[in-house]
Amino acid sequence: EVQLVDSGGGLVQPGGSLRLSCAASGFTFSSYAMSWVRQAPGKGLEWVSAITGGASSTYYADSVKGRFIISRDNTKNTLYLQMNSLTAEDTAVYYCAKDRSSSWYVGYFDSWGQGSLVTVSS
Amino acid sequence: DIQLTQSPSFLSASVGDRVTITCRASQGISTYLAWYQQKPGKAPKLLIYTAFILQSGVPSRFSGSGSGTEFTLTISSLQPEDFATYYCQQLNTYPQTFGPGTKVEIK
Numbered sequence: 001e002v003q004l005v006d007s008g009g010g011l012v013q014p015g016g017s018l019r020l021s022c023a024a025s026g027f028t029f030s031s032y033a034m035s036w037v038r039q040a041p042g043k044g045l046e047w048v049s050a051i052t053g054g055a056s057s058t059y060y061a062d063s064v065k066g067r068f069i070i071s072r073d074n075t076k077n078t079l080y081l082q083m084n085s086l087t088a089e090d091t092a093v094y095y096c097a098k099d100r101s102s103s104w105y106v107g108y109f110d111s112w113g114q115g116s117l118v119t120v121s122s
Numbered sequence: 123d124i125q126l127t128q129s130p131s132f133l134s135a136s137v138g139d140r141v142t143i144t145c146r147a148s149q150g151i152s153t154y155l156a157w158y159q160q161k162p163g164k165a166p167k168l169l170i171y172t173a174f175i176l177q178s179g180v181p182s183r184f185s186g187s188g189s190g191t192e193f194t195l196t197i198s199s200l201q202p203e204d205f206a207t208y209y210c211q212q213l214n215t216y217p218q219t220f221g222p223g224t225k226v227e228i229k
Contacts, residue, residue, distance in 0.1 A: 045166065047219070059217075062217070095166075100168070100177075107156075109158075109166070110177060113165065114164075
């Protein structure tokens with residue numbers, strides 16, 4: 001059974017940094033692209049970033065480009081999101097999500113983590 | 123970025139009703155569209171991809187149709203577990219975007 005477990009969220013001050021992790025199990029992690037999708041409180045879904053299975057390519061939404069870094073460790077079956085220069089607008093639940101069918105980023109997400117809440121506030 | 127709109131934004135229905143949700147794209151996206159279901163406090167769940175292909179394990183009462191700029195998600199007979207918020211998602215043009223959601227509540 002595919003399982004994704006998000007962790008690393010918490011309260012951080014504006015301008016601060018945080019690193020999220022997503023531990024994967026139940027599938028061949030390196031064979032699938034992975035993404036981060038966030039959801040601000042009471043709002044809709046926003047795709048944040050993606051990385052190919054072999055980590056050769058990364059993709060970012062304009063809203064986080066230059067501030068967030070996605071990475072993965074295929075030996076540890078773990079996805080990461082390093083978030084820097086955080087603002088109140090980054091406050092959201094962050095979900096890791098597995099691409100449905102490919103190591104290349106397509107964007108159909110067939111498995112999701114439980115989410116990790118990031119709150120940016122002074 | 124491609125904008126997606128959903129109608130209605132809120133829907134009140136009864137168990138057994140046929141429900142249709144529409145998603146419109148600001149420009150043509152072929153069939154690069156997915157539908158997700160999200161219940162309060164839970165992660166989204168993939169229902170339909172490529173506009174009409176049912177994800178494995180999803181009940182057959184869910185169906186999707188459309189291409190270009192207009193798409194529909196239909197639930198043929200609403201069940202108690204279907205009360206949730208539904209989102210469409212386009213993948214034709216980078217960056218992928220989601221619709222604002224349609225909340226389906228019990229009448």
